[in-house]
Amino acid sequence: MNSIGKKISDARKLKGFTQEELAELSKVNLRTIQRIENNNNEPRGKTLSLICDVLQIDKADLQGLNQLSENKTMTSYIINGIFLILLNIIIVGTIGYLTLPIEANTNSKVGAILLSFFIPFFIVHFTQKIRATKRLLKFGIGFAAYLLLLMCVQGFIGGCRIGFRSWIFSCILIFIGVLFYGEILYKPEK
Known part of the structure; x- marks a missing residue:
């Protein structure tokens, strides 16, 4: 799972919501919720805002997790590249x-x-x-x-x-x- 999908899944479970309940409360399609939690989609814009409002999570924290994830990916590419060269x-x-x-x-x-x-x-x-x-x-x-x-x-x-x-x-x-x-x-x- 990517960090945003995992964070949303954890917050949903902590609140005691099922995926169906989260979809209903946030007015987001159930399939979209499932794709987000299964790392098939990444929520953006209005979808992210609606989910964050229901789960009472800060949208900026989730976007910060995404940026951190991208930095780790770039660092791992550099380290893997150096390792392969050596x-x-x-x-x-x-x-x-x-x-x-x-x-x-x-x-x-x-x-x-x-x-x-x-x-x-x-x-x-x-x-x-x-x-x-x-x-x-x-x-x-x-x-x-x-x-x-x-x-x-x-x-x-x-x-x-x-x-x-x-x-x-x-x-x-x-x-x-x-x-x-x-x-x-x-x-x-x-």
């Missing part, structure tokens, strides 16, 4: 560290391949409700930036030579593939 940098940095140095041995490259499978597998496990394309955009964008940077710095031919020799392309393909098709691999118990 997570992408850590994932790309870890796999790049294991594969790119010239002295990297086969063990570290195999470790990078394993991480390229298991990291996105766990991401899929914890983000099952997200569509595959959205998951790919959130957690795979670091590799796109990495490939773009590699091609800009080394040129296309040099970037391809480094990518194939170091196994980084293999790791990226595995990571992206598991991230996108991971739901097929992961079948939770029912």
Whole structure:
């Protein structure tokens, strides 16, 4: 429930009104009251005034709750964005560290391949409700930036030579593939 719908629902219950009684007293349609309390609609203008008058709540308090809710949403978007950027940098940095140095041995490259499978597998496990394309955009964008940077710095031919020799392309393909098709691999118990 959004904060306004919850506040109206709580105030109505505190006053001992049913939704039908609130609708009748406030001269607002019952379906509108239900939509407001179920977070399908947000009351504005006259509807909000009528409901607040019956429930004896201050309209300004409810509008302040809405503004606070919008601020929390913006803050959570910023925090989530920073987290996703850092997570992408850590994932790309870890796999790049294991594969790119010239002295990297086969063990570290195999470790990078394993991480390229298991990291996105766990991401899929914890983000099952997200569509595959959205998951790919959130957690795979670091590799796109990495490939773009590699091609800009080394040129296309040099970037391809480094990518194939170091196994980084293999790791990226595995990571992206598991991230996108991971739901097929992961079948939770029912």
